[in-house]
Amino acid sequence: MSHTTSLVWFRRDLRVHDNEALVEACAADNAVPVYCFDPRDYGTRPYGGSESFEFRKTGPHRLRFRLESVAALRDALRDHGTDLLVRVGRPEHVVPELATAVDADFVTMHTWPTTEELQVETAVKDALVEAGIDARRYWGHTLTHLDDLPMDYRDLPDTYTTFRNAVEQGVPMREPLHTPAIPSLPSDAPESGAIPDPSDLDPSFSADSELPAPPAKSVLPFDGGESAALERVESYIWDGDHLREYKQTRNGMLGADYSSKFSPWLNEGCLSPRYVQSEVERYEDARVKNDSTYWLTFELRWRDFFQFQFAKHGGDFFQQGGIRHRTDIDWRDDEAQFERWTAGETGIPFVDANMRELNETGYMSNRGRQNAASFLANNLRLDWRRGAAYFETQLVDYDPAVNYGNWAYIAGVGNDSRDRYFNINKQAKRYDPDAAYIKHWLPELDALPPASARAPWRLTPEERADYGVQLGVDYPEPMVELEASYEKLR
Ligand SMILES: Cc1cc2nc3c(=O)[nH]c(=O)nc-3n(C[C@H](O)[C@H](O)[C@H](O)COP(=O)(O)OP(=O)(O)OC[C@H]3O[C@@H](n4cnc5c(N)ncnc54)[C@H](O)[C@@H]3O)c2cc1C
Incomplete structure (x- = not known):
């Protein structure tokens, strides 16, 4: 032979x-x-x-x-x-x-x-x-293999629930493959080559600069690589036993374990979603099977959904009008406003805290992403693609389909015919009731009671003096009046 x-x-x-x-x-x-x-x-x-x-x-x-x-x-x-x-x-x-x-x-x-x-x-x-x-x-890279879909991917429904129902009903999920015995290199293989320095790839990194590790206040250190990925699965699912309450905790914003944090490893491919699924099933057999164990699969199917949607719609997802080819939205271009959003200087603490977490760590919770994206796309009506591209730069877990798919969804040009704007004040009250998240990332608001930390513009001049927080000095004035900006969307 x-x-x-x-x-x-x-x-x-x-x-x-x-x-x-x-x-x-x-x-x-x-x-x-x-x-x-x-x-x-x-x-x-x-x-x-x-x-x-x-x-x-x-x-x-x-x-x-x-x-x-x-x-x-x-x-x-x-x-x-x-x-x-x-x-x-x-x-x-x-x-x-x-x-x-x-x-x-x-x-x-x-x-x-x-x-x-x-x-x-x-x-x-x-x-x-x-x-x-x-x-x-x-x-x-998906839970369900492209070839196992119940229909040709070009005929897949554009709504998540219809897609999920179709794949949940009887589409088999393949077992993860074992690591093979790997044959050696040929004897005349070229030299292995050095892993480049950051400055070899992007001249804006200086030659000897180290890339910043996430600060201690990050949800996780996010170490790259397969071993770190498998350790995270072990610690989240097994050692910490967090899967049993994932559905109740997943909308949290502070700490390592409110959600799995598998996304960076999934998206660089250090972790296979089928491996995660096999661990979920093993956990269900060994410990408990409940709505939380189901929900992790439910979320991984969202990830699948966007992969198949991009296979179906291709580059339309990256267009301003999205897959719905909308031309009725007047997207604005305002560099100063965009920069305030990117810097976490909008004057809306719930948005700013999330943007500062993103800038400092590369990660932001799903709740945070929804609100930060909605603020840019709906309240400010700035070109949503610029927001999505900023996430592309910053996210440690960036995936083109998941990122642009979610952004398009929130901007009203993607997989949902309803307008998807978030009421940021209500969201902040519900998901950050004691403003602990806001204060974690905006320590300048530490002295304020929770309601004021969420809406410092409501402080009277006397309260501002009492708490030592001057808007425009210690923290920005809001760049937009939130309630009025919703009026335009209704
Ligand atoms: C505007 C916007 C941009 C986003 N950009 C990205 C991105 O570039 N990369 C990315 O992985 N996720 C993205 N998401 C989805 C979601 O926010 C992250 O997957 C999640 O916060 C990652 O944390 P986790 O692993 O702890 O999630 P968990 O809650 O533990 O979920 C488990 C896994 O399910 C998948 N998942 C969860 N939520 C979603 C969702 N809404 N859409 C698709 N898959 C999901 C992810 O693979 C995630 O790791 C975005 C969401 C929004 C609203």
Whole structure:
């Protein structure tokens, strides 16, 4: 039998568990694992399309997490007796070059449904075909496999509940794949290559600067890599036993365990959703099966939903009018207002606390994301795509489909025909009743009673003097009158 060599191109699937591209590559006699930092993912880039703007593709939080995750994958592969070849360059150049250099018979990779990911992957595939090398693509980042959907993805319903009902009724979920025995590198494999410094990818990082680790007041340190991901699953589900009350706690905002915090690992691919699901089922057998254990799967299905929606609607999701091609909303462009929102200086504490958490840590709770996004898109009516792009920069757990899908939903141009604005004062009262979250991120409001910390503009001049909080000095005046801004939406 002839000797075979494969190359596995790691992308946002930085794990050795449940990784079909890796498993398939391991059928060869020699396998060459490769990761490629694509320069287009870093630095300042145009958004593209009509009324484009510039934004930074990957901010420091996700870059730190990714560098750690790639290093962890390299360590894991070295523990398996092989290595990870790391390069900086366009994958459509790097992957075929390496595949040719090692005389690969075939190349395996995972596929994603979002525009840029798909373009790069198509370019890689075309270049491989041109070089006479077989390119094999696998779908591997959702709970339900694309091929197991009850209908063609182009015919999927656009509403979540209809989608969920369809997949819940009898669509099997595949078992996670075991980590394979990984064949060694070929003897003439190219050098492994260094993991780049941040400044190699984005010149706005200075040469010797360290990327900031999340501060102590972050919900979690968010260490990148597969081991950290598996430890988080263990500590959240098993050691802390938090799954039994997830549905009741998931709307919290302070602390490590109100929700799973699996998202950064899921989105860089350090963690497979099918592995999470298998742990949920194991927990249900061993401890308790209740509405909370169901609800984690329910949320993971939201993640699936957006992946399949992007497969169906493609680039429309990134357009201002979204998948509904709306032209009736007058989106505004106001740089000063946008900057106040990004800086957490809007004068609306519930929004500002969330934006400051995002800026300092790369994470924000789901409740926070809904309110911060709604404020920008609905109360300010600033171009929602700029808000979504800012999240893209900052989020440690950014996923194109989940981020832009949720933003479009809230902006009224996505998967919901109702207007989805949030009443921020009511939300703050309900989800931060003692203003502990606000004060955690806005210590300048510490002296205020909860109701005033949520709405400092209501303080009388005497109260401002008594508490030592001067609006416009210690904390900004509100940039918009909230109630009046809702009137325009009704
Ligand atoms: C405007 C906006 C932008 C968002 N951008 C992203 C993003 O870029 N990446 C991202 O992973 N999530 C995003 N979300 C969804 C959600 O806020 C995060 O998944 C969640 O806060 C992550 O924390 P967790 O892992 O503790 O969630 P948990 O509550 O523990 O949920 C478990 C998992 O379910 C999935 N999930 C939960 N909520 C949603 C949702 N609304 N949509 C899709 N999947 C969901 C996530 O994979 C999450 O890790 C966004 C939400 C909004 C409103």
